[in-house]
Amino acid sequence: MIKVLLLDNDEMIHSYFEKIIDKTEIDFHQERKSEYLEKKYLEESATFDLAFMNLFLDDGFYIVDFLEKKNEIFSSSKLILLSPMADFELFQNLLQLGAYEILQKPFALNSVLHLISEYKKSIQKGLS
Amino acid sequence: MTLTEFFKSNIKIKIMVPLVLVLIFSTSITLYINYTKIKETSLESEAQNGTGLSEMISTNIYRQFDIEKDARLLQSFLSGIKKKFPNMLQIDLISVDKIIIASTDEDSLDSKTKDVIISDLIATNKAAVAWTEEPYYVLTTMTPISPKKGQDIVPLGLLKIKFDLKNLNVLLNDLLFSNTILYLLTLATLSAFILVILNKIIINPISSYKKVLGEISKGDYSIRLDEKRTDEIGLIGQSIDEMVMGLAEKEKLKSTFNKFVSKEVADLMMNTDSDRLGGDKRIATVMFLDIRGFTTLSEKLSGESVVRMLNEIFSIVSNEVTANGGIIDKYIGDAVLSVFGIPFSQGLKTDAMNAVKAANAIKLSMFDYNKKREAKNQPIIKFGIGINSGELIAGKIGSIERMEYTVIGDTVNMAARIEKENKKYYTTILLSGDTHSLIHKELPMKRVDAVKLTGREKETVLFTPA
Numbered sequence: 001m002i003k004v005l006l007l008d009n010d011e012m013i014h015s016y017f018e019k020i021i022d023k024t025e026i027d028f029h030q031e032r033k034s035e036y037l038e039k040k041y042l043e044e045s046a047t048f049d050l051a052f053m054n055l056f057l058d059d060g061f062y063i064v065d066f067l068e069k070k071n072e073i074f075s076s077s078k079l080i081l082l083s084p085m086a087d088f089e090l091f092q093n094l095l096q097l098g099a100y101e102i103l104q105k106p107f108a109l110n111s112v113l114h115l116i117s118e119y120k121k122s123i124q125k126g127l128s
Numbered sequence: 129m130t131l132t133e134f135f136k137s138n139i140k141i142k143i144m145v146p147l148v149l150v151l152i153f154s155t156s157i158t159l160y161i162n163y164t165k166i167k168e169t170s171l172e173s174e175a176q177n178g179t180g181l182s183e184m185i186s187t188n189i190y191r192q193f194d195i196e197k198d199a200r201l202l203q204s205f206l207s208g209i210k211k212k213f214p215n216m217l218q219i220d221l222i223s224v225d226k227i228i229i230a231s232t233d234e235d236s237l238d239s240k241t242k243d244v245i246i247s248d249l250i251a252t253n254k255a256a257v258a259w260t261e262e263p264y265y266v267l268t269t270m271t272p273i274s275p276k277k278g279q280d281i282v283p284l285g286l287l288k289i290k291f292d293l294k295n296l297n298v299l300l301n302d303l304l305f306s307n308t309i310l311y312l313l314t315l316a317t318l319s320a321f322i323l324v325i326l327n328k329i330i331i332n333p334i335s336s337y338k339k340v341l342g343e344i345s346k347g348d349y350s351i352r353l354d355e356k357r358t359d360e361i362g363l364i365g366q367s368i369d370e371m372v373m374g375l376a377e378k379e380k381l382k383s384t385f386n387k388f389v390s391k392e393v394a395d396l397m398m399n400t401d402s403d404r405l406g407g408d409k410r411i412a413t414v415m416f417l418d419i420r421g422f423t424t425l426s427e428k429l430s431g432e433s434v435v436r437m438l439n440e441i442f443s444i445v446s447n448e449v450t451a452n453g454g455i456i457d458k459y460i461g462d463a464v465l466s467v468f469g470i471p472f473s474q475g476l477k478t479d480a481m482n483a484v485k486a487a488n489a490i491k492l493s494m495f496d497y498n499k500k501r502e503a504k505n506q507p508i509i510k511f512g513i514g515i516n517s518g519e520l521i522a523g524k525i526g527s528i529e530r531m532e533y534t535v536i537g538d539t540v541n542m543a544a545r546i547e548k549e550n551k552k553y554y555t556t557i558l559l560s561g562d563t564h565s566l567i568h569k570e571l572p573m574k575r576v577d578a579v580k581l582t583g584r585e586k587e588t589v590l591f592t593p594a
Contacts, residue, residue, distance in 0.1 A: 111475055
């Protein structure tokens with residue numbers, strides 16, 4: 001079972017994810033504050049296979065700061081960034097800093113399922 | 129049935145259960161009132177008869193007997209009376225000292241009566257009084273024995289008669305039973321009648337509307353209710369028909385629209401505020417395909433052949449673009465502009481990869497297509513593809529009368545300029561450094577050159593799939 005995190009303070013995004021994610025197949029965690037990353041996962045050394053994160057959070061979280069220390073916290077996680085804005089230069093930098101994929105809002109929910117499915121396929125390929 | 133089950137039940141139960149409850153309640157009330165009224169009237173009538181008889185016997189006793197001396201005669205007289213009137217249970221003659229001096233029940237003789245009313249009756253010398261006792265409906269009358277009634281005369285004694293009202297009780301019970309049966313039959317008939325009427329005017333139409341709406345939700349817009357009724361239910365049916373006709377028209381328009389634009393764009397155009405012009409800034413990957421030497425080629429072919437050939441090529445392009453998650457934005461003469469990531473992105477990198485995959489697939493399909501043309505001695509088709517990623521404006525552009533969902537911006541223009549460079553480098557697919565920066569880890573690329581394209585100060589690095 002793959003472990004997926006959603007970190008966003010947009011409730012609409014949370015409700016969309018809840019609708020499409022099959023919790024019998026995915027260990028799905030939802031968070032709205034960045035302190036979750038800082039405390040729980042650093043302390044417990046927990047990690048995710050896929051982490052969907054918004055570029056900004058209301059509590060001052062900014063993805064660029066996070067990506068700089070990503071390897072300490074989410075060394076093996078693939079980060080999919082959810083962006084409410086379109087800035088190509090920023091996106092290029094984010095990809096260079098280690099983001100796996102960037103989804104511009106609004107995005108089709110199928111894109112989320114597609115990314116999860118692609119990740120599952122890549123694991124199966126790796127295993128075989 | 130619990131309250132929750134009731135609220136979840138169908139409309140027939142929701143209407144019938146309260147209705148039957150109301151009918152049962154009102155019937156029970158009516159039955160109770162009628163029964164009580166009949167009972168009161170019957171008891172009143174029995175009391176009148178009893179007191180009348182009691183008065184008559186009392187007058188006879190006063191006239192014919194000396195109460196103090198003729199106790200034995202009175203005893204015999206009272207027995208005779210009781211025999212004449214089988215509904216009399218007991219007759220007592222009570223002295224002013226409350227002693228029973230003659231009685232049809234010999235065991236009671238010479239005992240002192242406990243009736244509290246006696247003192248009052250003796251003191252006031254009132255006319256006969258009667259009362260009943262539950263539950264056997266025993267009517268008791270008590271009559272002073274005196275020449276006339278009134279306070280100024282002290283009565284010689286009191287005559288107490290108990291009448292048996294069992295027959296009346298049986299009669300009332302029979303009446304109650306037959307009335308209950310009658311009311312239940314009326315209730316059942318009334319409920320059945322109301323159910324039939326409700327079925328005809330409300331429930332059946334709603335059921336058929338539900339069935340039709342189910343078919344509509346499955347996409348069958350040919351179905352009609354053809355409701356002729358003019359009441360509220362009929363108007364709902366007519367509105368459903370109008371709605372279905374509107375949906376059918378919209379679907380037809382959408383179906384026609386899909387032939388000219390992609391399904392995603394058709395959906396977006398149909399489902400958003402159609403009069404709102406303008407667009408959104410998005411990041412997407414643009415693929416520009418152009419047929420080389422088309423002018424020369426078209427001069428050698430008939431108009432019909434040119435159109436057929438273009439349609440065949442555009443079908444190949446359209447199929448591969450759609451299969452890889454892109455949309456055909458527009459056909460510009462012999463060129464095709466397609467976009468990946470509009471109206472909805474599958475991810476910045478995924479969109480760029482999809483564009484390159486689509487370009488490779490077009491290249492392969494066109495190779496097969498050209499082989500078929502060669503076999504027919506037809507000239508082969510050469511083409512070039514330019515791919516670029518970046519910011520663009522996507523939205524409904526045009527006038528209120530005629531608008532289209534399209535993409536505009538430097539990213540789009542750059543894709544067209546990159547396509548033109550294919551001729552110079554003898555390549556079929558070229559992509560910009562911006563697209564390369566997104567997918568170089570996933571797809572192998574070969575650097576072609578760095579060129580200065582029109583409108584750009586900096587050089588643009590070009591890549592081609594390896």
